[in-house]
Amino acid sequence: MTQDTTIVSKPYTNEHPACLSGFWAYVRAPWSDIRFIVCVSLLFFVLLWCIHTWYGLSICVVLVFIYAYTSKIFTRQTTVFFLPFVWFTVLSLLFNGLVFGTPDMVILGNFGFRISGIIRTAMVGSRILCMIMICTSIATRFTVLDAVICIRSLLSPFRLLHIPVDHIELIMSMTLCSFPPVMREVRMLMISQQIRGVAFHNVSLKKRLNAWISVFVPLVIRFFRMSAFQALSMKEHGYNGQARRLPQPLARGAWACNLCVFVIGCVILMVF
Numbered sequence: 351m352t353q354d355t356t357i358v359s360k361p362y363t364n365e366h367p368a369c370l371s372g373f374w375a376y377v378r379a380p381w382s383d384i385r386f387i388v389c390v391s392l393l394f395f396v397l398l399w400c401i402h403t404w405y406g407l408s409i410c411v412v413l414v415f416i417y418a419y420t421s422k423i424f425t426r427q428t429t430v431f432f433l434p435f436v437w438f439t440v441l442s443l444l445f446n447g448l449v450f451g452t453p454d455m456v457i458l459g460n461f462g463f464r465i466s467g468i469i470r471t472a473m474v475g476s477r478i479l480c481m482i483m484i485c486t487s488i489a490t491r492f493t494v495l496d497a498v499i500c501i502r503s504l505l506s507p508f509r510l511l512h513i514p515v516d517h518i519e520l521i522m523s524m525t526l527c528s529f530p531p532v533m534r535e536v537r538m539l540m541i542s543q544q545i546r547g548v549a550f551h552n553v554s555l556k557k558r559l560n561a562w563i564s565v566f567v568p569l570v571i572r573f574f575r576m577s578a579f580q581a582l583s584m585k586e587h588g589y590n591g592q593a594r595r596l597p598q599p600l601a602r603g604a605w606a607c608n609l610c611v612f613v614i615g616c617v618i619l620m621v622f
Contacts, residue, residue: 368549384492384500389418391484397475407476421487439475498523535572539565 401407503521505515540550548561
């Protein structure tokens with residue numbers, strides 16, 4: 351008895367998810383382009399510092415929190431970046447509230463507590479928090495290559511002024527590519543110091559400073575060594591300041607993205 355090994359061919363079916371086409375493709379294309387996102391963010395930063403009412407600032411803060419929530423940046427790793435902002439806000443509230451002169455509430459002589467300083471600092475702190483959250487969302491949403499392409503696209507008009515845009519792009523790409531290795535080195539140094547018994551938390555300020563010094567001193571040495579190795583490797587692979595070293599993907603609806611970037615850039619120039 352022989353076994354039937356006949357292969358039955360099946361008709362080809364495209365199982366990829368359906369992509370948007372037509373009008374919605376042109377509408378959604380700019381929002382997936384980092385150039386458009388960066389220009390909108392710059393315009394939003396200008397809007398933040400032009401608003402002087404709590405109603406408008408509250409609307410901006412709500413919009414930023416919605417964008418940050420959709421970008422999924424509220425994780426345990428990213429919350430560490432917001433801790434310096436918390437200390438900055440506390441110190442700013444302290445030094446803006448405790449002023450000399452004729453305060454609203456006297457604490458000790460003429461050294462008192464001014465409510466206007468608290469309100470002014472709260473508005474400035476809200477603006478800075480919005481800027482930090484937007485920058486963090488952009489950094490977690492796009493890659494280093496996208497950031498380099500964005501820098502080249504935004505600096506391309508300066509070619510008419512004979513500014514070496516390609517060399518600036520190369521330097522920025524080297525700088526951006528060095529951030530992930532530096533963060534890995536910091537994590538490894540902290541782990542090695544903790545194994546040796548160095549404490550970074552729940553200790554006095556002096557011991558904490560000494561602990562971070564033991565991390566930053568080797569980090570600087572490793573950073574310069576790593577930069578030299580990176581420069582040699584890029585030189586061996588033929589990287590230089592020539593034009594169009596990196597690809598520039600043009601998605602569907604790129605003309606709409608370029609038009610939006612041009613309009614937003616003109617608005618920013620008119621505001622300044």
